[in-house]
Amino acid sequence: MGPPSGQARRRLPKNPRACDIPRMSEAERRARWTVRELLAWTSERFAALGIDEARVDAEHLLARSLGCARIDLYVQHDRLLDEDDRAGFRELVRRRLAREPVAYIEGSKGFHALDLDLVVDRRVLVPRPETEHLVDWLLESLRPAPAPLMHILDVGTGSGAIALAVAKARYEVQVTAVDASEEALAVARHNAERLGLDDRVTCVRGDLLDGVALPPAGFDAIAANLPYIPSAELDRLQPEVRDWEPRAALDGGPDGLVYVRRLIDAVAEGEALRPGGRLFLEIGVDQAQAVEQLLRDRAFADVQSRLDYARIPRVVSGARPE
Template identity: 40%
Template sequence: MKFLVAIQRDTRERLARTGVETPELDARLIVEHVTGLSQSDLIVRPDIQIDDATAAVVEAAVKRRISGEPVHRIFGHREFYGLDLLLSPETLEPRPDTETLVEAMLPFVRAVAARKGECRILDLGTGTGAIALALLRSVEAAVAEGVDISEGALDTAARNAERLGLADRFTAVRSDWFSNIFGRYDAIVSNPPYIPTNDIIHLQTSVRDFDPRRALDGGEDGLDAYRLISDGAHRCLAAGGTIGVEIGYDQKDAVTGIFQGAGYRLTKAVRDLAGNDRVLMFQESRPEDA
């Protein structure tokens, strides 16, 4: 038997020594996840002890974190926009920056649902289903199709929809972008791969080695996916529909130029909490806009 407070202290110190960026937070998350005990428990009952088997599970998680694996990958799930989402090796780990896309699209989705009685959403590269499911949870009259090329990702998205009680309004579809998509949608959303190929090696280990490369690699200049989306969306976007995409912090002008060249106009640009350009929204240009 070992004192839990000592295990957490030792975990924090080991993570700090090995260069983990947030050792105190990660130590707390690991201990809470494995033991089911909160920090309040430690304060109220500093004499709490755990058995050797539980301590061994903590140790295994610590070794994985020291190797660079993110804590939420170790746990197998992560919170996004208030939703607890399962992760898998085939899915990008959803991050707070992407909540900016959800927030930006919500007023449009609500307005369409109020006007038409339904808002049809297409989520390209759905991964865990994070964006689509967050929009569905917020707007009861919305329905969504989550598109991905990875069967593993689609399985994860479908499981998340089921766990959240949203399976009746979410459909997972295997498609290489628009190749297997034939309907019309009021909103097309995507957090596509936008890292230039040669920049991937410079990413943090937690991203480079644990997020699927397919979800990161945006081609030589990082913009391949935006060209595909702007080219393919015309036949799938309903009249008056909106496209919302997440972008890299320095890609606003380039992505805007791609969509404008394909016949769209920029309707809104949104920055994330760090002040970086993060989301662009487009509609098809009207004749007077062209």
């Protein structure tokens, strides 16, 4: 029997929910990109410009734009992103193509521990993995816990990376963080407050040891990541460093060792470092032998160097004689 008069014949879908799913036209599909496609396109653009770790940078920026963790992108590869999703990401990509460091774009950088997240901007250098070797060696040199209160000095603190990593790792330390730049100190103070370490990290403006109040017996350890790039090499640095990071924090003078030499002399001639305490210096490529000799010439004992992840001597240390 046919349908009642005047009633149109219609066929129900096999899946009743199918009628709730809108069909996407080819034009609409082309107006959207998947997470996978957008990461691939952006990585290619970055790589073509000579940006190191192009894929990693693309992931960082897309995760920030979408408000998710970077690892979340791996389970959303087929997620479609419309124009609204891509608008914010497009601006981040534009900044990275101008060679602005990802840390400045994001406004933060992890250092030494996953939960040590430092605010960074153009007032300070971007904390680097090489400096973590200095922190590790300094921590190894301290008396094992539990220990009496120890005093540490961080010279040229910048964002406060070394001072805050040491204070976070050991509750029995009081750290003085000194820098010649008031702008850098503002960043370090902010980081200390954010991390709840401002009661044990004191930020002081000064030129090397000038302006630093000394503990009665001297500091148990002194750390320094001073400018060590030779002046003639500054213009050959990567654009992210040369054009964006503070030049005063990079320029180490003709041989890169102007500030390192001054600090070694100041520590050797004064009472800032207790007998047996160690001075730790981050250095540049091919500077280890010269810095080791500077320490020996000023009667430092047990002078050693440590390699970074690239097997380059990156930290030199010597002890004040007992």
